[in-house]
Amino acid sequence: MIDARTGVDASASALHPDEYALFAQVARSCPVEAGQKLFRRGDHGAAMYVVANGAVELDFGDDLVGKRLGARAFFGELGLLIGDHARSADAVMAETGELLELGRDEFELLAQRDPALLAQFLRRAIMRVVLNEQALIARLRRRNQDLQEALDALRSTTSRLDESEALTRTDELTGLTNRRGFAAHVEQRLQAGGLDGHVLVLVDCDRFKSINDTYGHLAGDRVLQSVANLLRAVAGADDIVCRLGGDEFCLILSGHAREDAERIAGYVTDSARMLERMHNSPPQMTTLSIGACLIGTGSHAGWEHWYALADDALYRAKRNGGDCVEWLD
Numbered sequence: 001m002i003d004a005r006t007g008v009d010a011s012a013s014a015l016h017p018d019e020y021a022l023f024a025q026v027a028r029s030c031p032v033e034a035g036q037k038l039f040r041r042g043d044h045g046a047a048m049y050v051v052a053n054g055a056v057e058l059d060f061g062d063d064l065v066g067k068r069l070g071a072r073a074f075f076g077e078l079g080l081l082i083g084d085h086a087r088s089a090d091a092v093m094a095e096t097g098e099l100l101e102l103g104r105d106e107f108e109l110l111a112q113r114d115p116a117l118l119a120q121f122l123r124r125a126i127m128r129v130v131l132n133e134q135a136l137i138a139r140l141r142r143r144n145q146d147l148q149e150a151l152d153a154l155r156s157t158t159s160r161l162d163e164s165e166a167l168t169r170t171d172e173l174t175g176l177t178n179r180r181g182f183a184a185h186v187e188q189r190l191q192a193g194g195l196d197g198h199v200l201v202l203v204d205c206d207r208f209k210s211i212n213d214t215y216g217h218l219a220g221d222r223v224l225q226s227v228a229n230l231l232r233a234v235a236g237a238d239d240i241v242c243r244l245g246g247d248e249f250c251l252i253l254s255g256h257a258r259e260d261a262e263r264i265a266g267y268v269t270d271s272a273r274m275l276e277r278m279h280n281s282p283p284q285m286t287t288l289s290i291g292a293c294l295i296g297t298g299s300h301a302g303w304e305h306w307y308a309l310a311d312d313a314l315y316r317a318k319r320n321g322g323d324c325v326e327w328l329d
């Protein structure tokens with residue numbers, strides 16, 4: 001009979017009636033109360049047991065399926081066959097009954113009385129050990145596979161979360177970092193030693209509303225994408241470029257001298273102007289206004305101070321008619 005839980009032939013766990021009769025002749029009979037512990041996992045023992053009546057529970061620990069043994073079932077045989085073997089399960093009497101206990105001397109007697117029957121028992125006992133080992137290996141393989149699958153699922157969930165986290169920080173239209181991503185970048189830079197010496201550049205499209213009104217929203221979108229491409233092209237690997245929202249963009253230039261930053265800002269407004277003149281119906285570009293400031297070294301002013309300064313500079317550029325760069329340091 002195959003045990004549905006372990007896949008092991010359960011008849012291999014019980015003595016045949018003739019084997020039981022032989023064992024009962026030589027074994028010590030021990031009455032045992034329910035709840036009494038027979039041995040614990042790891043205990044060393046040199047005796048095997050046969051259930052005469054009552055029931056025994058074996059607990060192998062580590063999430064392995066336990067076993068309940070009834071009449072004529074035997075257990076602990078490795079203790080007897082190998083000698084002083086560490087028990088692989090906790091054995092507890094589940095129902096009051098009687099056990100047959102066999103040690104080395106009783107085993108010798110069995111061999112003298114009926115060697116053929118004992119040989120038959122030994123073959124079955126060894127087969128049971130092999131089957132149990134195979135079942136254990138198969139279970140461990142299955143568990144390993146389950147763990148592998150759980151790990152794969154966890155990895156793909158994590159990467160999906162990373163992707164959606166990245167999406168929440170990306171502007172859909174231009175692919176640039178959005179305002180939320182920009183705030184996170186600024187926070188990171190502030191924690192990594194501050195923004196001293198960086199240049200903050202605010203960029204705003206001129207008369208953008210009229211492009212939407214005249215050529216439609218899609219044409220406006222294309223212009224915003226062109227502005228994003230231009231800013232992406234001038235940004236170095238350590239610079240931050242983002243779309244703050246609407247027709248407003250921002251660059252944080254790091255590791256540039258003020259003159260270099262002026263050249264970059266001038267290049268942006270010059271390029272935008274040229275592109276606007278090259279393609280104007282429908283427009284591919286619009287002129288840009290820029291407000292910039294150098295974030296002072298050694299200053300205790302916070303990020304808001306520098307942002308407000310660049311914003312004032314941008315306001316001044318707009319008041320001057322746009323298409324220009326204004327600085328306020």
Ligand SMILES: Nc1nc2c(ncn2[C@@H]2O[C@H](COP(=O)(O)OP(=O)(O)OP(=O)(O)O)[C@@H](O)[C@H]2O)c(=O)[nH]1
Pocket residue numbers: 173204205206207208209210212216217218219220221224245246247318322
């Ligand atoms: N096509 C398009 N238009 C947008 C988008 N986001 C905001 N806008 C439009 O951008 C326009 C910005 O208008 P304003 O803030 O008045 O700026 P402006 O027309 O450039 O005016 P000035 O800055 O003073 O030159 C508004 O009409 C918004 O509807 C977008 O994603 N796509």
